[in-house]
Amino acid sequence: MSPRKRAKKIASISDLQTLIAQQKGRRQMETRTVIAVSSGTCGQARGSLRLIEAFKKGLRQDGLQEKVTLKATGCHGFCEAEPNVIIYPQGIFYQKLEPKHVPAILSRTVLNGEIIPEFLYVDPVTGEKPVKEEEIPFYKKQLRLVLGANPLLDPTSLDDYFSIGGYESLLRVLSSLTPEEVIENIIKSGLRGRGGAGFPTGKKWEFARKQKSDWKYIICNADEGDPGAYMDRSLLEGNPHRVIEGMIIGAYAIGAREGYVYVRDEYPLAVAHVTQAINQAREVGLLGENILGTNFSFDLHIAKGAGAFVCGEETALIASIEGRVGEPRQRPPFPAVSGLWGKPTVINNVETWGNVPLIIEKGADWFASIGTNGSKGTKIFSLVGKINNTGLVEVPMGITLREIIFDIGGGIPAGRKFKAVQTGGPSGGCLPEKLIDLPIDYESLTQAGSIMGSGGMIVMDDRTCMVDVARYFLNFLRDESCGKCISCREGTQRLWELVTDITEGKGTMEQLAVLEELAVAVKEASLCGLGQTAPNPVLSTLRYFRDEYEAHIKDKRCPAGVCKALIHYSIIASKCTGCLACLRVCPQGAITGELKKVHVLDESKCIKCGACFEACQFNAILIE
Amino acid sequence: MIHLIMNGLEVQAEEGWTLLDTARFYGLEIPTLCYHDGLSIFGGCRLCLVEIGEGPKAKLVTSCTYPAEQGLVVHTDTKRVLAARRMMIELMLSVAPNSKKIQDLASKFGVSQVRFKVRNEECILCGLCVRMCAEQMDGRAIGFQNRGYRRKISTPFDVRSEECRLCGGCMYICPACQLRCQGPEAETAVCNACLTLEPTCVDYYNELQCWMYDAGRCGTCVREAPEKKDSLGSSKP
Numbered sequence: 047m048s049p050r051k052r053a054k055k056i057a058s059i060s061d062l063q064t065l066i067a068q069q070k071g072r073r074q075m076e077t078r079t080v081i082a083v084s085s086g087t088c089g090q091a092r093g094s095l096r097l098i099e100a101f102k103k104g105l106r107q108d109g110l111q112e113k114v115t116l117k118a119t120g121c122h123g124f125c126e127a128e129p130n131v132i133i134y135p136q137g138i139f140y141q142k143l144e145p146k147h148v149p150a151i152l153s154r155t156v157l158n159g160e161i162i163p164e165f166l167y168v169d170p171v172t173g174e175k176p177v178k179e180e181e182i183p184f185y186k187k188q189l190r191l192v193l194g195a196n197p198l199l200d201p202t203s204l205d206d207y208f209s210i211g212g213y214e215s216l217l218r219v220l221s222s223l224t225p226e227e228v229i230e231n232i233i234k235s236g237l238r239g240r241g242g243a244g245f246p247t248g249k250k251w252e253f254a255r256k257q258k259s260d261w262k263y264i265i266c267n268a269d270e271g272d273p274g275a276y277m278d279r280s281l282l283e284g285n286p287h288r289v290i291e292g293m294i295i296g297a298y299a300i301g302a303r304e305g306y307v308y309v310r311d312e313y314p315l316a317v318a319h320v321t322q323a324i325n326q327a328r329e330v331g332l333l334g335e336n337i338l339g340t341n342f343s344f345d346l347h348i349a350k351g352a353g354a355f356v357c358g359e360e361t362a363l364i365a366s367i368e369g370r371v372g373e374p375r376q377r378p379p380f381p382a383v384s385g386l387w388g389k390p391t392v393i394n395n396v397e398t399w400g401n402v403p404l405i406i407e408k409g410a411d412w413f414a415s416i417g418t419n420g421s422k423g424t425k426i427f428s429l430v431g432k433i434n435n436t437g438l439v440e441v442p443m444g445i446t447l448r449e450i451i452f453d454i455g456g457g458i459p460a461g462r463k464f465k466a467v468q469t470g471g472p473s474g475g476c477l478p479e480k481l482i483d484l485p486i487d488y489e490s491l492t493q494a495g496s497i498m499g500s501g502g503m504i505v506m507d508d509r510t511c512m513v514d515v516a517r518y519f520l521n522f523l524r525d526e527s528c529g530k531c532i533s534c535r536e537g538t539q540r541l542w543e544l545v546t547d548i549t550e551g552k553g554t555m556e557q558l559a560v561l562e563e564l565a566v567a568v569k570e571a572s573l574c575g576l577g578q579t580a581p582n583p584v585l586s587t588l589r590y591f592r593d594e595y596e597a598h599i600k601d602k603r604c605p606a607g608v609c610k611a612l613i614h615y616s617i618i619a620s621k622c623t624g625c626l627a628c629l630r631v632c633p634q635g636a637i638t639g640e641l642k643k644v645h646v647l648d649e650s651k652c653i654k655c656g657a658c659f660e661a662c663q664f665n666a667i668l669i670e
Numbered sequence: 671m672i673h674l675i676m677n678g679l680e681v682q683a684e685e686g687w688t689l690l691d692t693a694r695f696y697g698l699e700i701p702t703l704c705y706h707d708g709l710s711i712f713g714g715c716r717l718c719l720v721e722i723g724e725g726p727k728a729k730l731v732t733s734c735t736y737p738a739e740q741g742l743v744v745h746t747d748t749k750r751v752l753a754a755r756r757m758m759i760e761l762m763l764s765v766a767p768n769s770k771k772i773q774d775l776a777s778k779f780g781v782s783q784v785r786f787k788v789r790n791e792e793c794i795l796c797g798l799c800v801r802m803c804a805e806q807m808d809g810r811a812i813g814f815q816n817r818g819y820r821r822k823i824s825t826p827f828d829v830r831s832e833e834c835r836l837c838g839g840c841m842y843i844c845p846a847c848q849l850r851c852q853g854p855e856a857e858t859a860v861c862n863a864c865l866t867l868e869p870t871c872v873d874y875y876n877e878l879q880c881w882m883y884d885a886g887r888c889g890t891c892v893r894e895a896p897e898k899k900d901s902l903g904s905s906k907p
Contacts, residue, residue, distance in 0.1 A: 354817065371814065376713050376735035529821030531714045532794060536761040539819045540786050560785045567757035570730045570750065571716045
């Protein structure tokens with residue numbers, strides 16, 4: 047970073063008010079074209095940095111630096127379309143760009159206002175090419191209250207955050223609300239923890255507020271460990287000040303003097319952006335002693351996690367910050383009574399903190415009007431797996447799985463059939479097709495044998511074996527269990543052994559009964575949330591897909607054709623055209639044949655890798 | 671004084687007592703393994719599970735770590751507790767079948783088979799040795815390594831620690847490596863020889879009813895109540 051002038055401290059509440067008004071005015075008066083390049087970790091992985099370099103070069107060459115602002119923003123959510131850019135003020139959405147496309151965009155769109163159809167998103171169903179972000183089906187049904195600001199912001203600029211009304215909620219809190227009123231607002235809004243368990247946030251705060259202590263802490267839990275889930279990363283990368291604003295408001299409400307953002311070190315960009323944002327906030331006096339000249343003092347630190355899944359559990363997280371081994375302990379006492387270094391501590395998830403400024407800004411009643419009876423507001427899900435539109439979706443609570451998977455997600459690729467969706471990460475459950483019209487909220491998911499979790503949503507098609515899915519998640523959990531209590535450590539290991547036996551065709555019906563008995567015992571006897579939910583993959587697949595388990599055991603058959611020990615590859619002679627495609631890709635040399643003659647597969651050499659199946663254009667490879 | 675209800679009895683606990691302390695004070699037996707009076711509480715063996723609360727919110731917690739709370743309803747030996755406890759014993763037995771302590775627990779709670787592949791690791795990672803070394807011997811020579819199924823107890827970097835004075839405290843307190851069970855067959859891994867007790871009343875009441883803690887061997891209560899009862903102590907209509 048180039049050396050820059052130290053930002054001036056904001057001395058009072060009215061100074062902040064003036065500053066925000068100035069920045070908002072700047073945004074309104076903005077006449078320059080803004081090119082917002084989605085450049086979160088996901089965008090960067092798909093080449094957004096090269097794209098930005100190309101834009102920079104192009105702008106220099108065309109002499110457009112004065113007319114165009116280039117912004118590397120956080121993730122826009124539509125991972126499938128990365129790297130994408132939105133060109134403001136028109137809001138034109140271009141997707142899957144490469145550096146070679148840049149000159150055309152600059153000369154045709156930026157200079158002449160022309161829309162280039164090749165770069166637009168194409169609706170695979172209707173063939174239409176929507177121009178603007180909000181017209182794309184992926185975004186249409188979403189309600190992006192928390193993530194919506196990502197494309198508007200340079201996450202490294204505090205002024206940018208001011209310009210969209212950032213820190214206005216804090217301003218309101220400090221100028222006109224007592225801590226009790228803030229808590230009342232949060233309780234009234236019905237906000238519940240977005241990290242998994244769904245505990246009412248306001249109640250937690252109230253609990254901590256009432257504790258008498260000389261020092262209190264708040265913690266932001268950004269230890270997002272579920273495979274395939276990255277909501278928190280995206281929010282921290284794309285809009286770190288929003289999370290910080292939520293935390294300052296929370297600290298004011300609870301009476302906390304110090305806070306931590308516990309973020310995993312595997313999120314380097316998130317760590318960098320949050321660190322920078324905290325430094326910026328401290329420099330201008332939004333953090334530190336006597337914030338904005340009031341007698342409220344609060345400061346924030348970063349604590350980096352080493353990637354243990356169990357450290358997302360709050361008592362293990364606290365142990366980890368304290369420098370001890372990340373192992374949970376029995377509650378009570380709850381952290382709100384005795385948490386970090388024995389002091390009252392409130393731990394909320396990134397998304398929960400991100401919702402706080404929104405509630406203060408728009409009001410508790412407005413927030414409570416979104417969602418279902420017990421679950422209010424929106425929830426961000428990371429929609430991944432066998433789905434056309436992979437990405438982060440933010441939807442109101444109570445939306446059905448069908449709307450998420452088919453309307454937003456665009457259905458299952460390659461014309462395959464939807465089979466199940468796994469919600470809540472590794473310790474969540476698999477919901478079958480018959481529950482596709484289930485409205486999603488905390489209660490309905492729990493009732494169906496899954497959990498909301500932090501918002502992972504893995505879609506599976508009919509070529510997914512549910513026993514294999516259970517085995518996969520158990521393998522993750524037996525590795526990530528901290529190992530403190532025998533039920534979780536030995537229990538997940540034995541569950542994994544039993545399920546592995548079944549996938550290898552060595553299972554018996556007696557073992558299936560043991561599996562079920564053990565799963566229940568692990569759920570009942572374990573110490574923390576990890577162990578208590580660890581058997582969910584087994585229990586939910588047993589509940590909805592028992593026939594698949596039985597097929598593996600009784601018929602020694604894997605209906606989805608996944609479990610290697612139970613499947614055989616062969617070539618259907620009537621369909622084989624003798625094109626040599628499979629023969630060329632087979633790493634084992636198991637396929638022999640000549641051009642235009644039916645090929646032969648030698649099963650003794652076959653390792654069942656599936657390469658031939660992928661290569662064959664004529665569906666001549668049979669897996670059974 | 672904290673007033674709570676344990677197995678239907680009104681009991682009183684002092685401030686700072688756990689459920690285990692309370693139960694022991696009243697002579698209610700709860701099995702423990704990783705718990706030791708002279709060491710800090712761990713909560714790892716899950717044997718001292720009890721059921722707290724009522725109705726759908728009832729849950730199992732370890733009594734060694736759970737504080738006595740005003741008005742709490744506790745049951746120490748419900749069917750649910752016993753089922754979980756048995757499974758914990760079976761899991762322990764499957765990794766340390768040569769421990770007499772665990773074999774005795776198996777006998778006492780009627781664990782008559784091990785349905786998992788036996789691994790003779792002779793350690794159930796209860797952490798008694800680690801705490802003994804750190805807290806009583808002021809040694810801190812051993813500790814846990816890794817997590818999940820790779821977890822083990824060892825010295826730092828697996829070399830002999832300079833902190834270790836070879837006092838033997840770790841071996842003294844170990845439930846698995848000192849007292850050996852000579853009984854079990856390798857195939858079944860369950861001995862069931864020394865202590866065979868069969869609680870006769872659990873089938874009738876869903877809960878062990880024996881105030882003498884004779885594990886219900888005498889059968890008197892069953893003779894008096896021929897009708898099977900459904901939930902905790904209440905007669906089925």
